Amino acid sequence: MKFTFVIPSREFLASAGARIRYLRMVTLMEEAGHTLDLVPIADFGNLRDPGEVVVFSKCFDARAIVFAAQCQAQNRLVGVDLFDDYFSQSNDSRMTMYRTWLAQMLDRAHLAICSTPRMAELVASLRPQIPVHVFNDPASDLRLNAMPELLAGKREQALQERRIKLGWFGIGDNPFFSVGLEDLTAFGARFACLATRGWTIDCTVLTNARALDADRLAAIGNLPFRVQVELWTEKAETELLLDSFCCFLPVNAQPFSIAKSLNRAISALTAGCQVVWAGYPLYNRIDDLLYADPAELVNDLEQGTLRLSARSLGRYAQLMEELASIEVEVTRLLTFVEGLGRPAASEGGKVRALVHGHQTVGDAHKAARKLGILSVATPFAPPTLTYDVIFTGHPADGGLLMLIAEPVRERLLPDTSVPIRFFGEINKTRYVAVDWPQDTPLAMKDWSSASLPDLLAAYRGIFPAVHRRLEAVFGPVEMMISESSKLPFDPGASA
């Protein structure tokens, strides 16, 4: 089988998410006689044959919807890979764009791949009919042979220096949610009790530069132990984990955080670090190897009964095999996909239209037109693109004026009876206007100068009106919506 995973950009491959999840998958797929290509979405339109299975990963704009529709029409298996929960916060208007995107992707998907059971539950709650597979983030190296010596060395050094080398690593912030460094500073005081027992805590934090603003740095400065802050690189992470005795992995209980994978705990354990967690019990599937209480960690350290030790390596190997083995994960994924069979042939016959909302993506417009999909402007859409159909405010009565570009006129239903007249040129393209006999809904005199609250209020109602009119002149229409605005423009296609 040929798989294509569509990714946001080439740079994405350098991120921890892509590195852990995809890069090793490529080799193993090939060994199993399949092929897997990681293709930036900007290049997807030029692919001659994306293969039988096309999975979209983190491509949160209308290009993914257009390509998913195209792949569906070509009877390919379409999937989405979901590993961040930007979707379940249904009362959070900042996430509208993501919910709009996911709903449309799931409507065209034959399968979903999720990084955690929690994400799988989310998909099941939105579209119970879609088969979902949990693909655990694999470990890069289990270090089974090196582990006894690594663990013994770390323990000996800690006892000798009476010092806990504590590590915290990862993305320290998020544009929407309180995460990362804020979890560290919220829960960090748990280690204060060790000082009274004569232990020194030496903490190193590896994170992204954007997260290191004054608020977070000041909060880190108030932790009851010394903290050295450095910028994250893959190399620095490996060195930190091999050097640290323990990693601290606090997690808060918001939906975004509890949908996270085990990958940070796995990375820490496989480098011979003890792990102390705090907050939400995200890591309960590997609970036997972890600590919730730093005092207990130190007790075990002093008594030689650490949870991750030469004695527990059997359990460690078993858990890693179950939850973090790339070989196992790839085999399970292949079994899952093979079990799905070929997708049913798509209905066909419908005219497909990409309808642009308040903010759109120029490349989605181009991709749509290249695939013969109508590119349709709502009155909210930016005027810079050359659309096939434009809906705009009627200058006379504020009704919805429909303009059709001359070149797509030939696609109108032969028996359409609506009166059509020449309108004029827009962006050097000739348009005809459709005059509807009774056309007064959604009246807004001047869309270009309407205030934001007026636009937000009018937004949702436009799409059924546009859909009705498109179907009246083109026949049955499959509508896709392009909305990339960070404002809560909600077309009602919510997941």
Add this chain to the structure above:
Amino acid sequence: MTARAQAVFLVNLVQDVNILRPLIVMAQRDFAMDVRVLVSGAFEGRDISGIWRRELAEIAAETRARLDQFRSEFEALALLDGHGVIFAASESHLRGHATCHDVFRVAPASYLRVTLQHGFECVGFRHSGAHKLAHGSTASFAADIVCAWFATEHIDAISAAQRGKLVVTGPSAVLQQFREPLPQDASRPGLVCENLHSVRLNAAGDMKAEFVDVFSAFCKAVDDGTRTPAVCLRPHPGGQYMLRNKVPLPDNVTVENAPMYRLDMRRFAYGISAPSSVLLDMVLAGIPTAVWRDGAGLMDTDNYADLPGVSSLADWVAFARKAQEDPASFASGREAFLARFGLVIDPADVHARYSRIFDMTLRHAPRLAATRTVSGIVAVAPPATD
């Protein structure tokens, strides 16, 4: 062995250089400290003409100070790699002072943080009516010590909870006054300073246009046709309103943009300015000094009530004439102005007051240094890649 105690100076606004310079000199000359000057990334953009970069380079060369640039709090923190004292001239919780405020917030406990009053009417110290409208009646600081220019009973704009931070030191400017005898010069021009960018001129009405109009008319009125410069215009170092807005200047006007410590104000026959700290510089230079007041009287000039006011063209011309004919008659107003707020202006006294801060830092240096091994935050930034 513990490293030498550092004296760190944060430079963010161009006018910070003038305030900090005397203390940079003191730190090196009188206390032999390891002098560091941390310049914000935004400073370069503000220094349109490049004057201030050259000044900083010269100050650093004279004091053997290390000059570093920081573009984020993280980079600043990485540069704060020792112990000692940090001075900032523009630090408060207000947005315009966020750069230094945020560095103070993240600075390790091994540094004593000191904020300097940087103007006569200054946020967090004493607010004019316009300051109150723009920023509220009080401001607060992230510093441990806040250095004021005048008696604390006249400091009414510091948040009540922070009054304990106040120390009266006097303005650092008196440590860099001109002392050498002034050559006798028959024709001494007048000095007019503009700070039209200031929040004081935004309170109400079209004060900027009013000032520009009366200034132009005044220059024309004092034009004797000899093309000898009659008026010297000094734009605010940070604002530069007249130059940025390309206001046409009459032929008998010269523009002076040199730092205050290079401008001997004693060579001017008189000085006129809208309410601004430059009025204090004029008073300290001992020249007849007048405050420009808008015609409608909307601007709050109460803090300068002891100095003569000028509004109309006739006022300007009459003041200039009297200043040239009878300069001694303005001395009593200047003295009243200085006395009213208990301004500390004796250079020896001011030097002694700042010395106490350096002395204290050095006395406690071992304890400050020790905090680094116990707790707090240390940053390791990658080397700059310019």
